[in-house]
Amino acid sequence: xxxxxxxxxxxxxxxxxxxxxxxxxxxxxxxxxxxxxxxxxxxxxxxxxxxxxxxxxxxxxxxxxxxxxxxxxxxxxxxxxxxxxxxxxxxxxxxxxxxxxxxxxxxxxxxxxxxxxxxxxxxxxxxxxxxxxxxxxxxxxxxxxxxxxxxxxxxxxxxxxxxxxxxx
Amino acid sequence: xxxxxxxxxxxxxxxxxxxxxxxxxxxxxxxxxxxxxxxxxxxxxxxxxxxxxxxxxxxxxxxxxxxxxxxxxxxxxxxxxxxxxxxxxxxxxxxxxxxxxxxxxxxxxxxxxxxxxxxxxxxxxxxxxxxxxxxxxxxxxxxxxxxxxxxxxxxxxxxxxxxxxxxxxxxxxxxxxxxxxxxxxxxxxxxxxxxxxxxxxxxxxxxxxxxxxxxxxxxxxxxxxxxxxxxxxxxxxxxxxxxxxxxxxxxxxxxxxxxxxxxxxxxxxxxxxxxxxxxxxxxxxxxxxxxxxxxxxxxxxxxxxxxxxxxxxxxxxxxxxxxxxxxxxxxxxxxxxxxxxxxxxxxxxxxxxxxxxxxxxxxxxxxxxxxxxxxxxxxxxxxxxxxxxxxxxxxxxxxxxxxxxxxxxxxxxxxxxxxxxxxxxxxxxxxxxxxxxxxxxxxxxxxxxxxxxxxxxxxxxxxxxxxxxxxxxxxxxxxxxxxxxxxxxxxxxxxxxxxxxxxxxxxxxxxxxxxxxxxxxxxxxxxxxxxxxxxxxxxxxxxxxxxxxxxxxxxxxxxxxxxxxxxxxxxxxxxxxxxxxxxxxxxxxxxxxxxxxxxxxxxxxxxxxxxxxxxxxxxxxxxxxxxxxx
Amino acid sequence: xxxxxxxxxxxxxxxxxxxxxxxxxxxxxxxxxxxxxxxxxxxxxxxxxxxxxxxxxxxxxxxxxxxxxxxxxxxxxxxxxxxxxxxxxxxxxxxxxxxx
Numbered sequence: 001x002x003x004x005x006x007x008x009x010x011x012x013x014x015x016x017x018x019x020x021x022x023x024x025x026x027x028x029x030x031x032x033x034x035x036x037x038x039x040x041x042x043x044x045x046x047x048x049x050x051x052x053x054x055x056x057x058x059x060x061x062x063x064x065x066x067x068x069x070x071x072x073x074x075x076x077x078x079x080x081x082x083x084x085x086x087x088x089x090x091x092x093x094x095x096x097x098x099x100x101x102x103x104x105x106x107x108x109x110x111x112x113x114x115x116x117x118x119x120x121x122x123x124x125x126x127x128x129x130x131x132x133x134x135x136x137x138x139x140x141x142x143x144x145x146x147x148x149x150x151x152x153x154x155x156x157x158x159x160x161x162x163x164x165x166x167x168x
Numbered sequence: 169x170x171x172x173x174x175x176x177x178x179x180x181x182x183x184x185x186x187x188x189x190x191x192x193x194x195x196x197x198x199x200x201x202x203x204x205x206x207x208x209x210x211x212x213x214x215x216x217x218x219x220x221x222x223x224x225x226x227x228x229x230x231x232x233x234x235x236x237x238x239x240x241x242x243x244x245x246x247x248x249x250x251x252x253x254x255x256x257x258x259x260x261x262x263x264x265x266x267x268x269x270x271x272x273x274x275x276x277x278x279x280x281x282x283x284x285x286x287x288x289x290x291x292x293x294x295x296x297x298x299x300x301x302x303x304x305x306x307x308x309x310x311x312x313x314x315x316x317x318x319x320x321x322x323x324x325x326x327x328x329x330x331x332x333x334x335x336x337x338x339x340x341x342x343x344x345x346x347x348x349x350x351x352x353x354x355x356x357x358x359x360x361x362x363x364x365x366x367x368x369x370x371x372x373x374x375x376x377x378x379x380x381x382x383x384x385x386x387x388x389x390x391x392x393x394x395x396x397x398x399x400x401x402x403x404x405x406x407x408x409x410x411x412x413x414x415x416x417x418x419x420x421x422x423x424x425x426x427x428x429x430x431x432x433x434x435x436x437x438x439x440x441x442x443x444x445x446x447x448x449x450x451x452x453x454x455x456x457x458x459x460x461x462x463x464x465x466x467x468x469x470x471x472x473x474x475x476x477x478x479x480x481x482x483x484x485x486x487x488x489x490x491x492x493x494x495x496x497x498x499x500x501x502x503x504x505x506x507x508x509x510x511x512x513x514x515x516x517x518x519x520x521x522x523x524x525x526x527x528x529x530x531x532x533x534x535x536x537x538x539x540x541x542x543x544x545x546x547x548x549x550x551x552x553x554x555x556x557x558x559x560x561x562x563x564x565x566x567x568x569x570x571x572x573x574x575x576x577x578x579x580x581x582x583x584x585x586x587x588x589x590x591x592x593x594x595x596x597x598x599x600x601x602x603x604x605x606x607x608x609x610x611x612x613x614x615x616x617x618x619x620x621x622x623x624x625x626x627x628x629x630x631x632x633x634x635x636x637x638x639x640x641x642x643x644x645x646x647x648x649x650x651x652x653x654x655x656x657x658x659x660x661x662x663x664x665x666x667x668x669x670x671x672x673x674x675x676x677x678x679x680x681x682x683x684x685x686x687x688x689x690x691x692x693x694x695x696x697x698x699x700x701x702x703x704x705x706x707x708x709x710x711x712x713x714x715x716x717x718x719x720x721x722x723x724x725x726x727x728x729x730x731x732x733x734x735x736x737x738x739x740x741x742x743x744x745x746x747x748x749x750x751x752x753x754x755x756x757x758x759x760x761x762x763x764x765x766x767x768x769x770x771x772x773x774x775x776x777x778x779x780x781x782x783x784x785x786x787x788x789x790x791x792x793x794x795x796x797x798x
Numbered sequence: 799x800x801x802x803x804x805x806x807x808x809x810x811x812x813x814x815x816x817x818x819x820x821x822x823x824x825x826x827x828x829x830x831x832x833x834x835x836x837x838x839x840x841x842x843x844x845x846x847x848x849x850x851x852x853x854x855x856x857x858x859x860x861x862x863x864x865x866x867x868x869x870x871x872x873x874x875x876x877x878x879x880x881x882x883x884x885x886x887x888x889x890x891x892x893x894x895x896x897x898x
Contacts, residue, residue: 088891
């Protein structure tokens with residue numbers, strides 16, 4: 001009972017965060033709205049029982065991605081034209097398109113009915129089976145992710161190098 | 169290769185050889201001697217072959233020699249061959265063409281010696297000879313028509329020989345275009361004949377017309393159509409305008425093409441197709457009428473001309489008119505007889521004029537000549553003989569042929585009348601008058617030349633004077649050959665009305681007196697320094713002006729035909745049809761593509777969010793489709 | 799409405815909001831954050847579906863999305879920073895090099 005109420009609460013919160021992202025002017029505030037959405041999603045994952053994913057959500061998304069984002073916002077001068085005029089020329093078409101998109105998606109996705117057989121369980125997301133499966137059956141993707149991360153590091157270094165040259 | 173084909177093809181070989189090797193483009197590597205040998209030698213060989221054929225023909229008693237060169241095409245049951253046909257009429261024509269042609273080739277070697285385009289000239293002359301021989305030797309109207317068009321082409325090339333001068337080039341164009349107008353009539357006549365008979369062989373068609381049940385096709389219509397073609401080629405009214413302008417070409421060309429051979433092609437055509445005209449009294453009357461009108465009209469103009477070649481050109485028009493009058497009254501053999509004598513004396517006159525022009529270094533205005541008789545005696549004597557022949561000096565060639573024409577114009581059963589005779593007699597008087605006027609003003613009397621030209625005057629080289637001599641002799645004695653009787657098996661003799669037979673001798677005396685009157689008149693007006701003519705000139709100034717300007721016919725054609733056509737071309741076809749419709753459509757399509765592209769290019773704004781929005785719309789469309797169908 | 803449908807609805811809603819945000823907002827960094835929001839929405843949908851199956855592949859996919867999102871942001875932000883160095887403004891309207 002309370003779980004359902006909390007679920008509804010956090011769902012509403014994430015949606016509210018999303019809407020605030022569209023509306024707020026200062027990028028810092030937008031970042032904070034996004035953090036709120038992400039935390040609500042983490043709560044939803046926790047309510048679903050997939051605590052692993054919830055933790056990952058907070059650690060990676062909020063802890064790494066959003067921190068990086070906040071750093072960058074703080075470094076830059078945000079008071080330019082994009083601050084004065086929040087919205088681009090595509091405001092009206094964008095809003096209409098987005099609304100129609102949401103409606104069509106809903107019609108497509110939700111009409112399937114409650115076809116899900118089992119109630120959400122915790123079985124697939126238990127940590128031990130998950131780790132075992134990840135490193136045994138899906139080890140290729142694990143290695144590939146490490147490659148991806150190396151690429152990211154290299155790219156970051158390349159960017160730094162250019163900035164260094166420019167400054168020097 | 170048969171002998172007839174050889175006669176036709178030899179000049180073509182000359183054209184090809186000289187055309188490829190001797191023109192300025194090819195830098196004439198083989199020299200004038202080679203060109204002369206090829207160009208003059210081949211026509212002489214053709215003439216020799218023609219003589220041989222003629223002898224063979226007489227030996228065979230006059231039956232025609234027929235030779236098929238090759239089959240051109242066979243289409244759905246009808247067969248068109250290139251065949252040659254040699255009977256008495258053809259013999260006369262071929263001998264004239266090759267004989268006089270060869271003489272004029274020899275003359276040209278002297279006349280065109282200094283010209284830079286010596287090789288090209290002879291190439292064209294040989295080409296002309298090839299087409300003319302094809303014309304006279306052809307068995308079917310198709311082969312004749314090929315020759316017809318070909319001589320028109322050769323005429324254009326030779327009239328505009330000095331094409332760097334725009335006026336001369338324009339004269340060439342005028343000749344060709346006027347001929348083409350006549351050819352339209354000719355083609356229609358040919359179509360009718362083919363439709364009626366299924367063949368274009370002239371001997372077959374003639375036989376069909378002469379046979380007792382007359383054929384279904386209207387002889388008058390065909391006759392008129394063929395005559396339209398003939399009047400284009402033989403320069404009768406109203407298609408006569410090109411012949412005086414054709415004097416822009418070299419003088420030997422005028423002699424060959426516009427006196428002796430090409431312009432007589434129309435006369436030959438009508439004579440050959442006499443079967444049609446025997447059944448078409450309306451067409452024959454038309455021919456006689458137009459012939460008489462042209463003869464008189466041209467003679468009046470010739471009286472007032474001052475360019476030596478123009479006088480001779482109008483004289484040619486007039487004499488052609490005589491030939492057509494003969495054809496119109498059914499005296500076909502007589503017309504050919506006059507064609508034959510005319511070839512001699514007119515060629516001699518033109519070549520003599522060429523000799524005068526050569527002597528004076530290029531001048532052609534008779535008002536600034538005079539007193540040349542002593543300076544260039546050979547030219548004078550030959551010119552005088554030829555003038556006497558054309559005017560009708562008794563027993564010279566012109567006398568016989570012209571007298572016969574006048575007789576049949578008066579007395580023929582097929583259209584002879586007093587009115588026709590009167591017109592032709594007056595024309596003969598004018599002929600005598602203007603020819604002797606020409607003789608006096610050019611050769612006799614006091615000299616009106618300027619000093620430098622006078623100093624320059626010299627007799628022409630042997631290549632030119634020898635030819636003049638030969639032609640003068642032929643003009644004098646050529647008439648003794650009774651051609652109409654020789655041609656009788658092919659061209660039936662005209663019949664004179666019985667009641668008028670008694671008048672034959674008196675009319676001959678009239679003809680002689682006409683000649684004498686003309687001579688006397690010319691002597692009176694133009695002897696000495698032309699004092700009498702000069703005194704009388706002011707009282708006839710208006711008439712003189714009209715005659716000198718050829719009755720302003722060219723200006724009339726320009727105003728009535730030329731300008732509206734140019735207007736239609738420029739306004740209707742160029743301005744509206746071409747620029748507005750065609751270019752407009754194309755440009756409009758291009759503009760449409762351009763503006764369409766412009767509209768589509770609005771998508772490329774460089775605005776990233778716009779592109780994303782378009783992706784959104786696209787995926788929306790896919791989802792919507794999935795919603796409906798999946 | 800049962801849980802699955804609710805979660806899916808939230809997912810679709812967040813996705814639509816994110817997409818709209820990329821199209822309508824002018825600030826480059828805000829556009830990036832909206833793209834993050836879209837990734838989160840997808841993650842939510844994936845978790846919802848993965849929960850219903852017995853296989854672990856759903857979980858693996860979710861984890862992979864986390865990794866990808868992280869590395870993506872690690873590269874995207876420096877690129878944007880380089881861009882801003884040239885253009886000296888955070889306004890996306892100033893960058894129209896793709897025009898024409």
